[in-house]
Amino acid sequence: MTATPAPDGAPDAAAVVAAAPVDAGGPVVTDAVRGAFDACLADADEDGARALALELLDRGSGAERVLLELVAPAQFSVGERWAANEWSVAQEHAATYVSEQVVAALAARTRARPATGAVGSVVVTCADGEWHALPARILAEVLRLRGFAVRFLGAHVPAAHLVSYLHQHGPDLVALSCMLPVRLPAAHRTVQAARLTGVPVLAGGAGFGPSGVWARTVGADLYATGAAEAADLLSARWPPPLSGHPALAHLADDEYTRLARSRGDLLRQLTEGLEARFPAMRHYDERQREATVEDLGHLLDFLTAAVFVDDARVLTAFLTATAGILAARDVPPAGLDLAVAGLREPLRDFPRCLGILDAAHRHLADAGHTHPAP
Ligand code: B12
CATH class of the missing domain: 3.40.50.280 (Cobalamin-binding domain)
Known part of the structure; x- marks a missing residue:
């Protein structure tokens, strides 16, 4: 089913919502409703998105349903589209702004209701x-x-x-x-x-x-x-308990602090090392170079966070996501392995870091993203 366009081309909120089946929580957020909302985000159509959300509310959907079944998943797929190189950063920002306005509109509409009595x-x-x-x-x-x-x-x-x-x-x-x-x-x-x-x-x-x-x-x-x-x-569970204890004894080895402090130097060494090992990088234009340095900075930040919680999965999850983002932009993900390898020498005195870099290399190898030795 497709949304009936309003005269100005925007989806007709009333028609889309009226066509949705109703259950105990009000009109169901159907694929058609989601599709219409996504179209508004794609078009930065703030009025259309707000009209859809408020129409759901007016016809009996709880605001929680609208927030969690319409706005949050739509915003999540905004990220997927950017990652797949379907949307630019500007389009993502515009869509996020629209979602923020929708949340504000829902909040403004429901705030006027009598308080249910705060529980805490x-x-x-x-x-x-x-x-x-x-x-x-x-x-x-x-x-x-x-x-x-x-x-x-x-x-x-x-x-x-x-x-x-x-x-x-x-x-x-x-x-x-x-x-x-x-x-x-x-x-x-x-x-x-x-x-x-x-x-x-x-x-x-x-x-x-x-x-x-x-x-x-x-x-x-x-x-x-x-x-x-x-x-x-x-x-x-109200009142909530005070029961957590940080499990960060591994920080006693000071690797995290030293790594965080030397970010600038490490980023420079990593960039220069990559240029030496991957000569094509020397011909990058300014934009490509900036993007590469930014990606290398993210790599270092995720490594640093992995060292902080002592869990290589922080870095391997980042590598999986980044490999997908690079592949969608026709950049070979194997470059990530080259960057991981380039950190071994500057971090030779950081045994926990080296263990995490090993895990990262194995992770990339399992995904077929290793780089032949230069
Ligand atoms: C919008 C967005 C932005 C906006 C944020 C604007 C804003 N006002 O929020 C901007 C442009 C600022 C941004 C910046 C960046 N982003 Co961003 N962003 C997103 C995007 C597209 C949507 C996030 C979102 O709103 N999701 C929808 C939410 C509502 O859904 P949800 O997560 O299911 O929500 C529930 C839970 O999160 C939970 N929850 C959240 N907080 C809490 C707290 C408590 C106590 C509880 C109980 C529950 C809870 O409850 C929510 C409701 O049920 C995601 C993509 C995605 N797939 O999520 C990327 C994403 C999160 N961003 C990402 C990245 C990399 C960045 C940047 C580093 C990009 C860059 N190169 O600079 C920067 C970092 C900025 C920073 N320092 O924080 C990555 C993260 C990857 C990773 N491995 O960690 C993602 C996943 C995109 C991607 N595919 O790579 N981003």
Whole structure:
């Protein structure tokens, strides 16, 4: 089924939603509704996207359903399209802006409803350096809809500032979002900040790894995969316990600190080493060179985060994702193996790093992305 276009070419929100079957949670978010919403994101059609979401709400869909079954999956596929080189960064940014406006519109519409009686107070925050605020915002709205008193701090909150905020407002819980594993050291600082004020931390977001394994490593008290799971968990276990203990004894070897401190030097050595081993790089134009240096910087950051939590999977997951992104842009992923190899010499005195680089090489070899020795 396709959406009936409105006179200006945008999907007709009322028609698309009216055609959807209704269950106990209101109109179902069908493929047709999703398709119409995706079309609005693709076209940066803020009005169309908002109209669709509010139409669902007006016809009886709960705001939680609209947020979690329409907005969040659409935003997730925005990333897939960018990764597949179907969408430019600009298109992705425009789509994200539209999603943010839709979340704001849903929040504004539902905020006027009588409060259900707050069951507890939650500060929702992102780790320092984390700019993925939309998933945390969706979590904040879902918690609010479920009756929690929520303060949303947005992206990139330095731990030191959080401490004074927590002292000032005394919430029952900090909900910490981390979408990139490279922010795990910052997430750890946030957990420490909350610990200083005696407030437990609920962690969530893809940065905490499969099943939230690194949430426990950095000492979070609770973990939930998504907003609905978080709301269910908190409703069942309130007040939340203060029970997490960071499992970071391996940091005593100082590899993480030394690695983080020498990022600039390592990036320069890695870039120069690659130029020597891969002469085609010397003919890169400025844009290609910048993109390569940026990718090498990400490689170093993911290695550093892997050393922080002592888990090679931080790096291997990054390599899998990056190999797909490079292949979609006709760049041979085998270059990643060359970069991994190029780090061995500068890091020869870092045994844990070398172990993680070995695992990375084996991972690339298993995927057929190894580079013949130059
Ligand atoms: C939009 C976006 C951005 C926007 C963010 C804008 C904003 N206001 O949020 C911008 C442009 C800033 C951005 C930047 C970057 N991004 Co980005 N981004 C995305 C994108 C497309 C969507 C993220 C999103 O909103 N997802 C939808 C959410 C709503 O779905 P969800 O995750 O299921 O949401 C649930 C959970 O996350 C959970 N949750 C989240 N937080 C919490 C907290 C708690 C306590 C709980 C319980 C649950 C919870 O609850 C949510 C609701 O149920 C993703 C792609 C993707 N597939 O996700 C990439 C993605 C996350 N980005 C990525 C990258 C690499 C980057 C950059 C490094 C790119 C660059 N080269 O600079 C930067 C890093 C910026 C930084 N320092 O943080 C990668 C991460 C890869 C990896 N291995 O980690 C992804 C996966 C894209 C990709 N395919 O490579 N990005």
